[in-house]
Amino acid sequence: MPNPTAAILLIGDELLSGRTRDSNLHFLAGELTKHGIDLGEARLVADDHAAIVAALNALRRAFDHVFTSGGIGPTHDDITADAVADAFGVAITQRADAMALLGAHYAREGKDFNEARQRMARIPDTATLIDNPVSIAPGFTIGNVHVMAGVPSVFQAMVASVLPGLTGGAPLLSQSIRVERGEGEIAAAFGALAAEYPDLSMGSYPFNQNGLYGTNLVVRGRDAARVAEAATRLAGLFPA
Amino acid sequence: MPNPTAAILLIGDELLSGRTRDSNLHFLAGELTKHGIDLGEARLVADDHAAIVAALNALRRAFDHVFTSGGIGPTHDDITADAVADAFGVAITQRADAMALLGAHYAREGKDFNEARQRMARIPDTATLIDNPVSIAPGFTIGNVHVMAGVPSVFQAMVASVLPGLTGGAPLLSQSIRVERGEGEIAAAFGALAAEYPDLSMGSYPFNQNGLYGTNLVVRGRDAARVAEAATRLAGLFPA
Numbered sequence: 238m239p240n241p242t243a244a245i246l247l248i249g250d251e252l253l254s255g256r257t258r259d260s261n262l263h264f265l266a267g268e269l270t271k272h273g274i275d276l277g278e279a280r281l282v283a284d285d286h287a288a289i290v291a292a293l294n295a296l297r298r299a300f301d302h303v304f305t306s307g308g309i310g311p312t313h314d315d316i317t318a319d320a321v322a323d324a325f326g327v328a329i330t331q332r333a334d335a336m337a338l339l340g341a342h343y344a345r346e347g348k349d350f351n352e353a354r355q356r357m358a359r360i361p362d363t364a365t366l367i368d369n370p371v372s373i374a375p376g377f378t379i380g381n382v383h384v385m386a387g388v389p390s391v392f393q394a395m396v397a398s399v400l401p402g403l404t405g406g407a408p409l410l411s412q413s414i415r416v417e418r419g420e421g422e423i424a425a426a427f428g429a430l431a432a433e434y435p436d437l438s439m440g441s442y443p444f445n446q447n448g449l450y451g452t453n454l455v456v457r458g459r460d461a462a463r464v465a466e467a468a469t470r471l472a473g474l475f476p477a
Numbered sequence: 478m479p480n481p482t483a484a485i486l487l488i489g490d491e492l493l494s495g496r497t498r499d500s501n502l503h504f505l506a507g508e509l510t511k512h513g514i515d516l517g518e519a520r521l522v523a524d525d526h527a528a529i530v531a532a533l534n535a536l537r538r539a540f541d542h543v544f545t546s547g548g549i550g551p552t553h554d555d556i557t558a559d560a561v562a563d564a565f566g567v568a569i570t571q572r573a574d575a576m577a578l579l580g581a582h583y584a585r586e587g588k589d590f591n592e593a594r595q596r597m598a599r600i601p602d603t604a605t606l607i608d609n610p611v612s613i614a615p616g617f618t619i620g621n622v623h624v625m626a627g628v629p630s631v632f633q634a635m636v637a638s639v640l641p642g643l644t645g646g647a648p649l650l651s652q653s654i655r656v657e658r659g660e661g662e663i664a665a666a667f668g669a670l671a672a673e674y675p676d677l678s679m680g681s682y683p684f685n686q687n688g689l690y691g692t693n694l695v696v697r698g699r700d701a702a703r704v705a706e707a708a709t710r711l712a713g714l715f716p717a
Contacts, residue, residue: 250680253516254649254697255507257682260498262521267495276493278528279521281502284680288518311661312681313668353664388683409494421551424593428553440490440524441552442497443628457494 240406240459243269244296245279248289248307248317249387252281261306261392268396273405273459274302284308289320297324297382302403304396307387309376311353318377321384322361332360335375342373368398407459412468416475417451419443426474427454434467436460480646480699481541483509485519486532488547488557489627492521501546501632508636513645513699514542524548529560537564537622542643544636547627549616551593558617561624562601572600575615582613608638647699652708656715657691659683666714667694674707676700 245265251257262279269276277300282288289308296303308317322329335358343350357374360366367376367385371394376385378399385395416423420443431439437458444451454471458464485505491497502519509516517540522528529548536543548557562569575598583590597614600606607616607625611634616625618639625635656663660683671679677698684691694711698704 250678250697251682251695253506253519254651255503255510255516256651256695258500258503263495263498266493270495276495277523278532279493281519283517284678292518310681310683312664313671314678314680348659348661351661351665353668354661356664357661390685411494411496419588421588421591421594421597424551424553424596425591428593431553438490438524438554440554441550442491443550445630455491455496457490 238406240273240275240409241301241404242277243274243302243304244277244300246289246292246296246303246305247279247281247387248284248305249281250284250314252307253283259306260389261387264389264393265304265306265396268400270409272400272403273408274403275406275409284314284316286316286320286323289317290324293321293324293382297380301381303382304399305382305384306392309357309374309384309386311356311374315356317384318359318361321379321382325361325363325379325382327362327379329359329361331355331358334366335360338366338373338375367395370394370398409457409459410461410464411455411457412464414454414456414468414471414475415451416454417449417477418475419450420452423452423454423475427471430467430471430474434458434463437463437467439467439471478646480513480515480649481644482517483514483542483544484517484536484540486529486536486543486545487519487521487627488524488529488545489521490524490554492547493523499546500629501627504629504633505544505546505636508640510649512640512643513648514643515646515649524554524556526556526560526563529557530564533561533564533622537620541621543622544639545622545624546632549597549614549624549626551596551614555596557624558599558601561619561622565601565603565619565622567602567619569599569601571595571598574606575600578606578613578615607635610634610638649697649699650701650704651695651697652704654694654696654708654711654715655691656694657689657717658715659690660692663692663694663715667711670707670711670714674698674703677703677707679707679711 364377364379604617604619682693
C-alpha cells in the first residue's frame with residue numbers, strides 16, 4: 238500500500254521578503270519522513286487572503302494531508318484561520334472551547350483577556366483543536382488540513398500533538414555514501430545502478446569541502462533490505 | 478507603476494525528505510527585495526517530471542519572472558532542463574555554445590568530457606545561457622523563466638549573472654521596532670495604526686529570548702518617507 242501523501246503551506250510576508258528564514262518546512266519534512274508520510278510539495282505564500290485560499294484548495298485536493306504554518310496569532314496580519322474557513326466554505330466564530338482555554342490561561346498569568354487575544358479563539362466550524370502546550374492558543378484540524386503556528390517552538394509542539402494521531406506508512410529509509418570524485422565522473426555507473434532499482438530513489442549531491450570536490454550519493458526507499466543491498470553495491474562501485 | 482513580480486521553484490527530492498535544508502530561497506528573496514522585484518510565491522517539488530512541468534506552467538503564467546533552483550547537473554536525477562523544455566513545448570539538444578564552454582573547461586582541467594558531463598550542455602531551443610563563473614556548466618533563461626543550479630555557491634553566482642539584466646522597481650524598504658511586550662498587548666494599537674497606512678505592510682513577529690517575551694514590529698513599503706513616518710509613530714506608541 239502506498240504511503241499517505243502530504244503538502245506544507247507556509248504563510249507569511251516575512252518569508253517572501255527575505256526577513257525570516259523559515260525552519261518549519263525542514264523540521265516537518267524530517268518528521269513526516271520518519272512517520273511514513275510522503276511530502277510531495279511545499280508552497281510559501283504571502284499574508285494574502287486570496288492567495289492562501291487558492292493554495293489551500295489546490296493542495297488539500299491533491300494530497301492526503303496539508304499542514305500549514307503561520308498567521309494564527311492576535312494581530313491584524315494573522316488572517317489564516319479566516320482564509321481556511323473560506324476555503325472550506327464554513328463559518329468562523331470565537332469558539333467556546335478555545336475561549337475557555339485562553340481565558341483560563343490569561344487568568345493564571347494575570348493578564349487581560351482582551352479583544353486581540355480573543356481573536357485567537359476564532360476557529361472554523363467543524364474543526365477540532367490542536368493542543369499547544371507552549372503558549373496555549375490552539376491550532377486546529379479541519380478536514381485534511383492541520384493549521385499550526387509559525388513560531389518554531391510552537392509549530393514543533395503542535396506537530397508533536399498532531400502526528401501521532403495520523404496513520405503513517407513505512408518510513409522512508411536512506412543511506413548515504415561519500416565519494417571523493419565529482420558528479421561527472423560517477424554519473425554513468427551511478428545512473429546504471431539506479432536503473433536496476435526502480436523501487437528506490439537515488440540522488441547525488443555534489444560538495445566542495447576545503448577545496449576537495451566530491452559527491453554524496455543517497456539511496457532512499459521503504460524496504461530496508463533493498464536499500465542496504467543497493468548501498469553496498471554503490472560503495473563497491475566507488476571504493477574510497 | 479507596480480513592481481515586477483516573481484516566483485521561485487525549488488526542485489529536489491532531498492528538500493522534501495528533510496535531508497537538505499534549502500538556503501537558496503532565503504538568499505534570492507533578499508536579493509529580489511533589494512532589486513525591487515516582489516516575490517509572491519515559492520514552491521518546492523520533487524525530481525518528478527510531471528510535477529515540475531505543472532508547477533512551472535502555473536507560475537510562469539501568474540508572475541513576471543520565475544527562478545528555478547536544482548536539477549541541472551550530470552546525473553540521472555537531473556531532469557529540470559528536459560521538464561522546462563516540455564513546459565514550453567520546445568525541443569532540447571546539446572547546444573553548440575554550451576558544448577564549447579564545457580569542452581574548453583574540461584580540457585583545461587585535463588578531465589574527460591564524457592557523456593554525463595555532455596548532458597549539462599542540454600539546453601532548450603530559444604533559451605539563452607546564464608553564466609556560471611564557479612563551475613562553468615551554464616544555467617539558462619527561456620521566456621520569463623531563469624533556470625539555475627541548486628548548489629548554493631553556484632546558485633548565488635547565477636543570480637548575480639541574471640539579476641542586473643532584469644528591470645527592477647522601487648526596492649522594498651523596512652524598519653523594525655523591538656517591543657518588550659507580547660503580541661496580544663500591542664495588537665489593538667498596532668492594528669489601528671496599520672489601518673491608517675494602507676500603502677504600507679505591517680507585520681508583528683513574537684520572540685522569546687532568555688525568558689523575555691516580546692514582539693518585533695516591521696513596517697514595509699516603497700516610500701522611504703512614509704516608512705519612516707509610520708515607524709516613528711509606532712516607536713512613540715510603544716516606548717521602551
